[in-house]
Every structure is written in structure tokens, then in C-alpha cells.
Amino acid sequence: MTEKNEVAILDFGSQYTHLIARRVRELGVISHIYPNDVSASKLKNTKGIILSGGPRSLVRDPRLEIDKKIFELGLPILGLCYGHQLLADFFGGKVESGQAREYGLANLKVSDAPIFEGVKKNSQVWMSHGDHVSKLPKGFTQIAGSNSESIAAMYNAEKKFYGFQFHPEVAHSQEGKKMLNNFIFNICNLKKNWDTASMMMEIDNEIFKQADNKNVFLLVSGGVDSAVCFALLEKVLGKKRVYGLHIDSGTMRLDETKKISEALHKLGFKNLHVYNAEKEFLAALKNISEPEQKRKIIGNLFLDITDRIMKEKKMSGDNWLLGQGTIYPDTIESGGTKNADVIKTHHNRVPRVQQMIADGKIIEPLKELYKDEVRKIGLKLGLPASIVMRHPFPGPGLAIRCLCSDGSDELASEIALNIMKLPVKSVGVQGDERSYSNPAVLLNNKQSWTKLRAISPAITNTHKEVNRVLLTVLGDEKNLGKSKLTKAYLTKDRLELLRKIDAIVDEAILADKKCNKIWQCPTVMIPFGFKNKESIVLRPVESEEAMTVSFAQIPENTLNKIIKKIKALNAVDYIFYDLTNKPPGTIEWE
Numbered sequence: 001m002t003e004k005n006e007v008a009i010l011d012f013g014s015q016y017t018h019l020i021a022r023r024v025r026e027l028g029v030i031s032h033i034y035p036n037d038v039s040a041s042k043l044k045n046t047k048g049i050i051l052s053g054g055p056r057s058l059v060r061d062p063r064l065e066i067d068k069k070i071f072e073l074g075l076p077i078l079g080l081c082y083g084h085q086l087l088a089d090f091f092g093g094k095v096e097s098g099q100a101r102e103y104g105l106a107n108l109k110v111s112d113a114p115i116f117e118g119v120k121k122n123s124q125v126w127m128s129h130g131d132h133v134s135k136l137p138k139g140f141t142q143i144a145g146s147n148s149e150s151i152a153a154m155y156n157a158e159k160k161f162y163g164f165q166f167h168p169e170v171a172h173s174q175e176g177k178k179m180l181n182n183f184i185f186n187i188c189n190l191k192k193n194w195d196t197a198s199m200m201m202e203i204d205n206e207i208f209k210q211a212d213n214k215n216v217f218l219l220v221s222g223g224v225d226s227a228v229c230f231a232l233l234e235k236v237l238g239k240k241r242v243y244g245l246h247i248d249s250g251t252m253r254l255d256e257t258k259k260i261s262e263a264l265h266k267l268g269f270k271n272l273h274v275y276n277a278e279k280e281f282l283a284a285l286k287n288i289s290e291p292e293q294k295r296k297i298i299g300n301l302f303l304d305i306t307d308r309i310m311k312e313k314k315m316s317g318d319n320w321l322l323g324q325g326t327i328y329p330d331t332i333e334s335g336g337t338k339n340a341d342v343i344k345t346h347h348n349r350v351p352r353v354q355q356m357i358a359d360g361k362i363i364e365p366l367k368e369l370y371k372d373e374v375r376k377i378g379l380k381l382g383l384p385a386s387i388v389m390r391h392p393f394p395g396p397g398l399a400i401r402c403l404c405s406d407g408s409d410e411l412a413s414e415i416a417l418n419i420m421k422l423p424v425k426s427v428g429v430q431g432d433e434r435s436y437s438n439p440a441v442l443l444n445n446k447q448s449w450t451k452l453r454a455i456s457p458a459i460t461n462t463h464k465e466v467n468r469v470l471l472t473v474l475g476d477e478k479n480l481g482k483s484k485l486t487k488a489y490l491t492k493d494r495l496e497l498l499r500k501i502d503a504i505v506d507e508a509i510l511a512d513k514k515c516n517k518i519w520q521c522p523t524v525m526i527p528f529g530f531k532n533k534e535s536i537v538l539r540p541v542e543s544e545e546a547m548t549v550s551f552a553q554i555p556e557n558t559l560n561k562i563i564k565k566i567k568a569l570n571a572v573d574y575i576f577y578d579l580t581n582k583p584p585g586t587i588e589w590e
């Protein structure tokens, strides 16, 4: 009999379930994700179990199914967030909703326990929860606390059951990897059995098997993912079997289509073609303001155009697959697993694509990976850093950064001393759930960056009605009260203004070496103000793989340059600086 060698992750719908699997693999151990209600008899190769988080509330909703026999297997168990609360609830503790909501950074203080061996007594962790464990279950001891009154970690020494309210799997939890390392090697007694070379081999084999004798019609936005996907497909299938199409939606950055096609041609991707669809996209998005509706129209239009071109070129039918550079965050944020909430529908995950996947008509070699893993593969394949290390840019382009409104009379309103709520709304992710709410603006603010890092989560944790925090860096705060959200849709003129401002921001950030840590900096336009009736939001972020993010600092002289250049356009009333981590805010606003 082969030795048990894997960690089983039971999925309760968390945005981070897959990230847990990735972290386990990074530590060199095989891991598999199972549905939350998997039968204990199926976990034959398992030496340890992790219960994921999820968007459900044990206070509001019935407990999600788990096979009771799982708790009798004699295996170590680690429950994270919802999984922690489920352990508490199952063994007679208490879970409550209350004031202890925590989104983003929190300070953790741990006491002695095997899972914290070698872990710093005080460290920062990432939280994302509305409910919390308020009373320990029988047989459990509290082993960590945070700034709130909730039980941040607990364990049952005899059974080797652990519960963490925080997320050790996300890059922002400083000691998280060490805790997972302790769980896997010291508590579950697993041995290393997996590495990156096996991952690359698996991908090649999968392409070979899935494509069989079919060709691939690949959609190429020109970003990191689609370029690496192009290179991988060409490597395994040969250049002739991969037809690349770049659809210019009219919502690309300044001269982006031209730059991309030239760069890829130079690199030898000769089978790349460009199709201009600006008019079609603008017509389809006319008078649309709801973000999810926008996203679905964009995703569907990409498919309509693809269908048409494939038919014209006689490339449809059983001999062709549609290729996409989808990566894992696209899937999970689009509600890609049984219990997961839809945070936002990524353009490559609209329902029609889901159907095509079910029908076996789509090939997506990178769909299990995160951006940083894709970059590593890209570099290994010999693609230059100028392509592989580019800032990510979303498929729907500037369309989802140019906010629209059907015209509301709402004004900005004060919610606390020196804090104002803006009438505009944006998407966030809180406790694994989608939120769509207003940002708060800090007024008269003279705080240091260190203080701002603490103030921002404190505001979103205590004001349920806001999911972002902004700072005014241009514009008269006295006029905020009479500024309005005005009726505005996606038009060529608005896109052109945003494109110009986006180029100013991008150029300044790429020119400043001190901005190297900035992972991405979306420039968002909102139809808000009192004179020009447009405002800008700068959204610089630091991240490893886009699942958790902290807002980044643009050095003062570069920020001033940006502000000066935008001001000179005389076209916007305010520039806001987004001070929101993820959670509670997503990177993009729509």
C-alpha cells in the first residue's frame, strides 16, 4: 500500500480555498480540494485536513454539510475562518455576529502551541470576517488573540484540531507560511513530494492531451497571461496550430494595441492578428451603468466577434478549440466554485464561456495558476521581462475603470467627524462576499502614511456602509458637500480623457524606481464633481497574486508630478487617492 501523502482541503466557498492548496504545494506537498460534503471514506490518501473559509454565516444560515466521520478519522484538522467557526459550532462553542468585524490587517498575539513553534509572538495577519467565535467549544483552548474580542485561534491538543479566525494562506499574514509549515510537517507528519518542475510537465501534458489533433483559436489581449499562454501553446502544438486574435475593444490604453502587436510580432508570434471592434463595443455599452451588466456585455461581445471571425475563416467545428489566458483569480472571483459568491464576473467567465467549458470547447492552460506563477513560467519560456513583468491590465479594459451613472441626485454626506461618504459605489470583497457600497473620504487629513495604514481598516471595520477609504489629493474639500454624481455613460470622449490621464499616471509610475513595488495602479474615472463633473481615483496597490492587496504609497514628488499634469488638463474636479486594502476593496472599482 502506498503511504498517505496529501493534504485534503474541504471547500466551503472561500475566495482563498485554492490559495490554500497552492501554499501547501509551495511547501512541497500534494494537496487536493474536495467539496465541503465529501464522504470521509474518499479521503484515503489524506494525512491532514484543512477546512476553508466561506461567504456563509453560521449565525444567519444553516451550517454547511460536513461528514461527521471526518472528525473520527484521527487526522489533524485546521479550520480557517468559516472552518474555524464551524469547528466551534460543531463541538458546542458559540459563534456570534457583532462588533468584532475585521477586514484587512490585524495584530495577532500567539501563545505556546505546536502550530506556533518558531512563530513570532506578535505579528500581522489578514482577517476577513463579520461573525466570530465568542465561546470556546469543550476540549479547546484559546491560543491567540487579536485587537478585537473574538477568539483568533484555538486548539484541541488531544485531537490535534486547530481553528484560526485569520487567513495564514494569504501573503499578507506575515507568519502564515510558518504556521502552515508546522501543521503540515510537524502535526500531520507529511514529507515533501511535489515541486514546480512537476507543475510545468503537468501543464504540457494537459495541453497535449486536451488539444489532441485540434487547433487553437487564442484570444490575445497582450497582457502577461495571454502572452505566456500563446508561448506555451506554440511550444507544445507548434506555430501553425495556434491562431492568435487580438480584439481591440476601443477601451485599451493609449496606443496599447499597436505596441502589443509590434512587440509580439518582434518576438516571433507571427500568427497574431488584430481586429478593431471599437464601434461595436461602444454601441453595446451605450447607456449602461450597472457594473455587472457592463462586464457581461463585454464578455459576450468578445464571444460574438470570435464566433463570427471563426465562421468567416472556416475555423469553427470540431477541429478548433477556443483558447484563453484565464488564471485562477478570474475563476474564483466569478463565483467559480459551489459555495463561492460572485465578486465580479470576469470577462472570460461569463455564463456562455462556462457552457463552452462544459462542452469541452475551451482550452485554458493557466487556469489553475496565479499571476506570479505565470510570470515564472513566462521567464522560463524565454519571454522578456518587458512582457512578463508588465503591470496587469483587465480584459474589459478602461470600460470598467470609467464609472457610469444613470444620474442620481445624491450628495456627499458626513458620516463622522472629518469623514464624508461619497455617493458613488464600488465593488468590494468582505468576509468572502461581494459588497457594492460607498467610499469614505478623509477630510482635513494630515496623518502620516503609517497612521493611514491603521485608520483605513479601522473605518471600514466600524462603518458597515462603506467599503473603501479615500484621501483628497486635488480639489477643494469645501465643495464636496455640493458635488454630485451626474448622468454619464461610456462614450468615446470620456474614454479619451481617461486614456490621457491613465497614460500620465502610468508613465510617471514606471519612470520612478521607488515605485518598483507597485504591482498595478488602475486610474479610475467617476462622473462626480461640481464644475467639470469628473473626478479621478488613483489606486496603486502592492500584491503577490491579487488575492490580497495593500494600498501602495506613491512617492511625494512623483505624486505631485501626476497631480500637476492632470490639473493642467482642466478637466477634473478632484483627484482621490484610494487607501483601501483587499479585503475590503477589490483592486478594480467595478
Ligand code: XMP
Binding pocket: 329, 330, 333, 344, 345, 346, 347, 348, 392, 393, 394, 395, 396, 520, 546, 582, 585, 586, 587, 588, 589
Ligand atoms: P480585482 O479587482 O478583482 O482584480 O481585485 C484582481 C486582478 O484581476 C484583474 N481583473 C481582470 N482581469 N478580466 C481580466 O482579465 C477581468 O474581467 C478582470 N477583472 C479584474 C484586475 O485588474 C487585477 O489585476
